[in-house]
Amino acid sequence: MSLPVISNVDLKLLSVFRTVARSGGFSLAQAALNVSQATISIHIKNLETRLGLTLCQRGRSGFALTEDGQRVYDASNALFNHIEDFRSLVLGYERLVGELQIAVIDNSVYHPTFQLGRVIRAFGLLDHNVDITVHVAPPNQLEQMVLGSQAHIGIGFFPRRLSQLEYDPAFTADMEVYCGSQHPLFDVPEDKLSPQLISQYRHAQRGYVSYDQLPENEKHFNFTARAQAIEGLAHLILSGQYLAFLPVHYARNWVSQGQMRSLLPLEYAYSSQYEIIRRKSAGRTPAEKKFFELLTTEG
Missing domain, CATH: 3.40.190.290 (D-Maltodextrin-Binding Protein; domain 2)
Structure with a gap:
């Protein structure tokens, strides 16, 4: 696969692909993208041609990402997160803007004292323009999401120690x-x-x-x-x-x-x-810093 410098057209195609993958199919992505299935199909075909890869399969059995499609989806999530981080760090100054990706272990919602919902509420009451996504995953996947820039913050149980990550107590x-x-x-x-x-x-x-x-x-x-x-x-x-x-x-x-x-x-x-993990080498956006602060005080 040979990919020249990423252009605005590439970013648009990748954005459409992310929406289709998140929605679970072309028809389900129509409302989010506000375009026809035919237009979505053209965009995905253009991206596949651009990359030289087959990204998804669709038919009577339903919509599914191929192995290459999953890889491109994961990489595009990391790419767009980096773009949002750049905008927030360079252009946003201390304003709470951009995206915030939180990944949490699958049993924490039942904990009697740690309440992620309470932290999200405290963050929501602030003056912000942040799009928040909450992922639920097992510990090893949480680590990979943070390492791969698919999540800014991970919350879970981590029996091993990775040198690329910072660890702070949660509960x-x-x-x-x-x-x-x-x-x-x-x-x-x-x-x-x-x-x-x-x-x-x-x-x-x-x-x-x-x-x-x-x-x-x-x-x-x-x-x-x-x-x-x-x-x-x-x-x-x-x-x-x-x-x-x-x-x-x-x-x-x-x-x-x-x-x-x-x-x-x-x-x-x-x-x-249970601990909070963040990537050591990542720049801390104002949104991430504020959410982490709330995690350690409100959680």
């Missing part, structure tokens, strides 16, 4: 091991439970935590399933086939409904530190 979460109501251990009296008994059953591992990063009393578990996101672990627990660790704030609703039970919390419970 703590208590972790306990749970079983579902259909699991053989659900009705076993507490005084009959033991680590030896619990270790005999199948466990689901958090896919974003390596074996070396596991707590010592979790390393002897029999892992036969895994999930990259907290919600995936909840599904495995509710199946009655697996035990797994969950944040207490996330499991509380199922526990109150009698669908989950914590096992030996005195033996297995521990506290996990």
